[in-house]
Amino acid sequence: MKPMDSEMLREQGHIMVDFIADYYKNLEDSPQDFPVLSQVQPGYLRDILPDSAPDHPEPLKELLHDVSKKIIPGLTHWQSPSYFAYYASSTSVAGFLGEMLNAGLSVVGFTWLASPAATELEVIVLDWLAKLLQLPDHFLSTGNGGGVIQGTGCEAVLVVVLAARDRIMKKVGKNSLSQLVVYASDQTHSSFRKACLIGGIHEENIRLLKTDSSTNYGMPPKSLEEAISSDLAKGFIPFFICATVGTTSSAAVDPLFPLGKIAESYGIWMHVDAAYAGNACICPEFREHIDGVENADSFNINAHKWLFANQTCSPLWVKDRYSLINALKTNPEYLEYKVSKREEVVNYKDWQISLSRRFRSLKLWMVLRLYGAENLRNFIRDHVNLAKHFEDCVAQDAHFEVVTTRYFSLVCFRLAPIDGDEDKCNDQNRELIATVNSTGKIFISHTALSGKFILRFAVGAPLTEEKHVTEAWQIIQKHATKFIHNKKN
Numbered sequence: 001m002k003p004m005d006s007e008m009l010r011e012q013g014h015i016m017v018d019f020i021a022d023y024y025k026n027l028e029d030s031p032q033d034f035p036v037l038s039q040v041q042p043g044y045l046r047d048i049l050p051d052s053a054p055d056h057p058e059p060l061k062e063l064l065h066d067v068s069k070k071i072i073p074g075l076t077h078w079q080s081p082s083y084f085a086y087y088a089s090s091t092s093v094a095g096f097l098g099e100m101l102n103a104g105l106s107v108v109g110f111t112w113l114a115s116p117a118a119t120e121l122e123v124i125v126l127d128w129l130a131k132l133l134q135l136p137d138h139f140l141s142t143g144n145g146g147g148v149i150q151g152t153g154c155e156a157v158l159v160v161v162l163a164a165r166d167r168i169m170k171k172v173g174k175n176s177l178s179q180l181v182v183y184a185s186d187q188t189h190s191s192f193r194k195a196c197l198i199g200g201i202h203e204e205n206i207r208l209l210k211t212d213s214s215t216n217y218g219m220p221p222k223s224l225e226e227a228i229s230s231d232l233a234k235g236f237i238p239f240f241i242c243a244t245v246g247t248t249s250s251a252a253v254d255p256l257f258p259l260g261k262i263a264e265s266y267g268i269w270m271h272v273d274a275a276y277a278g279n280a281c282i283c284p285e286f287r288e289h290i291d292g293v294e295n296a297d298s299f300n301i302n303a304h305k306w307l308f309a310n311q312t313c314s315p316l317w318v319k320d321r322y323s324l325i326n327a328l329k330t331n332p333e334y335l336e337y338k339v340s341k342r343e344e345v346v347n348y349k350d351w352q353i354s355l356s357r358r359f360r361s362l363k364l365w366m367v368l369r370l371y372g373a374e375n376l377r378n379f380i381r382d383h384v385n386l387a388k389h390f391e392d393c394v395a396q397d398a399h400f401e402v403v404t405t406r407y408f409s410l411v412c413f414r415l416a417p418i419d420g421d422e423d424k425c426n427d428q429n430r431e432l433i434a435t436v437n438s439t440g441k442i443f444i445s446h447t448a449l450s451g452k453f454i455l456r457f458a459v460g461a462p463l464t465e466e467k468h469v470t471e472a473w474q475i476i477q478k479h480a481t482k483f484i485h486n487k488k489n
Contacts, residue, residue: 012060019064020096023072027080028463035440036080038073045074076443081463084472085445087248087276087305087410088460094370095310098363108356110349113337115359119346122149122361125368126315129303132282132373136294139317141346147317148324148351149360153275154191156300156316159324159352161195161240164269164297166327168239181205181231184242185219187249189273192242205236212450216405217252219243225262241270243296245289246277249447250403250454251410253277253289260295271298275314277408279306280384283377289407297323306380306409306460308371309364325350379462383409386469387459393473399484403449409459414452415483426453428483435479442472 002008027034048070078089109118126147127140139145150156161182169176177200184192186208196206207227211217228238241263243254256272263270272278272293278301280286293299300316303309318324329350339345349355367376387409394400394413403412415432417425430453433446445456459469 015060015064019067024079024463027077031080031082031441034072034077034080036077036082036443037085037437037440038076039438039440040074045070079461079463080443081461081465081468082442082472083461083464084457084459085443086456087458088462089304089311090306090308090460090462091310092308092367092371092462094367095304095308095363097370098366099310101366102359102362105359105362107359109359110355110357111335111337111347112345113339118359118361119348121359121365122348123147123346125361125365126317128368129282129315129364130317133278133290133301134281134287135299135317138294138319139299144321145317145319146321146346147315148348149364150300150314150316150352151312152191152314153189153273153300153302154194155353156298156314157189157192157242157271157273158195158198159316159328160269160271160298160300160318161192161199161201163318163323163327164240164271165199165201167269167323168237172237176237178202178205179235179237180240181207181236181238182240182242183207183209183224183227183238183268185209185211185217185244185247185252185254187211187217187219187247187252188242188244189248189275192273196240207231211252213404217247217250217449219254219259221255221258221262224259228262228266228268238266238268241268243270243272245272245274245281246408246410248276250412250449250456251277251406251408252404253407256290256292256296258292260292263297264295269297270295271300272296273300275300275302276305279303280380280408282307282373283380286380286408303364303367306383307364307367307376308379308462309367313360313364315364321351328352330355380409383459383464386464386466387411387457389466390457390459390469390473393470397477399480403452403454411457412447412449412454413457414455415480422452429453429455432476432480432483436476439475439479441475444472444476 077083079091107115107118109115112119123141130139130147137143180201182196182201193206197203209219209223209227211219231238241259243256243259245253260270274290281290298316298318300314303313303315304311348357387406391402391406391411394402399416400413401416403414414429433444433455437443447454447456
């Protein structure tokens with residue numbers, strides 16, 4: 001056995017690339033063979049796979065046959081052009097090639113010495129991306145801030161909560177943990193609550209401020225100011241605000257400028273979670289949605305959501321890198337090394353939770369170079385236009401309604417209530433989405449806003465074209481017919 005034989009890699013690598021390329025081609029050409037939402041039942045795989053590993057090698061051809069017949073039927077096809085659920089996990093040839101190169105080189109860049117190029121490319125490529133987003137200079141590596149690629153937005157919010165917690169505890173004492181309070185809206189991603197709990201913040205000190213349609217589900221600055229004032233009067237210590245640009249539920253946008261001013265006036269760390277929508281801000285026409293980011297202490301996007309960088313690639317920028325490093329650094333003897341210009345060296349192990357890290361900047365570098373910024377902008381614009389097309393279809397059908405303002409490529413809609421009966425309306429929309437998704441032809445997801453069951457239609461899969469959006473709307477209309485018929489009767 002020779003685990004990494006170059007000729008075997010050449011031979012089997014070609015076979016694997018062909019297999020993956022055929023998968024994508026078949027997603028487009030034979031969608032009937034690939035239900036977007038997997039139709040298998042729980043436990044299906046255990047019934048068709050052996051209960052122990054093989055003692056002897058099996059041929060790749062046989063393994064890929066099993067992938068086709070046993071694994072792929074159990075996949076929900078996130079890359080299908082008819083995938084409209086959650087937010088897309090974007091792929092691209094450039095991202096795939098970057099992943100391939102990353103896997104092939106297989107370096108572990110936890111310190112500069114461990115792989116200088118891995119560290120230095122990450123610094124450079126995140127400065128590139130920061131400039132495309134027109135982020136303030138203090139987020140660039142040339143100042144006290146800088147960027148780091150986390151695996152996900154969940155990891156990003158965790159590390160900045162820890163940094164902010166440690167910063168405030170240096171001021172107020174290590175015994176003050178029970179008094180620390182954090183703020184976000186009730187639309188903030190659930191990873192924020194998890195990050196706070198991991199960071200030792202008491203659950204009762206997590207303030208999720210109520211939102212409603214009057215602010216299009218953005219966080220009301222007045223509510224934040226009142227909550228902070230109330231907590232201060234009770235002896236609590238406010239130390240962290242999580243603002244969101246493009247919430248998971250409805251792509252709501254929190255008003256960064258007034259929230260940032262409040263944070264600044266009280267000396268509170270403000271993090272901006274722009275995991276989905278932040279990618280769109282490389283387009284000048286969407287940049288206004290992060291106006292006010294100059295008052296934030298940290299900012300995060302998921303380049304694997306809408307910048308075609310493949311899973312996982314979540315750039316995070318911080319205003320003060322030392323707050324992050326001081327909270328997370330470890331200095332075991334076996335990682336010590338001497339180097340010239342030590343003050344210029346970045347050790348990314350001190351910017352994240354784990355020690356090991358992948359060479360993720362390779363694929364982001366390749367995406368930016370092989371496509372160029374303008375092509376990336378136009379691809380995002382195409383998705384936004386496709387969402388607008390869907391929104392127009394909904395608006396033209398009196399039996400449906402658009403529920404929230406569409407800022408990006410997510411449309412929140414539903415079957416309209418009959419005679420104001422919201423309970424019945426919720427039940428009908430639940431039944432409609434279940435029926436639509438059970439066809440396997442499209443996959444959409446849902447949320448709840450102000451007690452209403454809402455359908456979500458998110459455009460973002462790289463293969464999606466107008467014909468797929470039109471077909472999706474026709475499927476939704478077709479399966480809504482029985483509810484419309486009942487209304488007429």
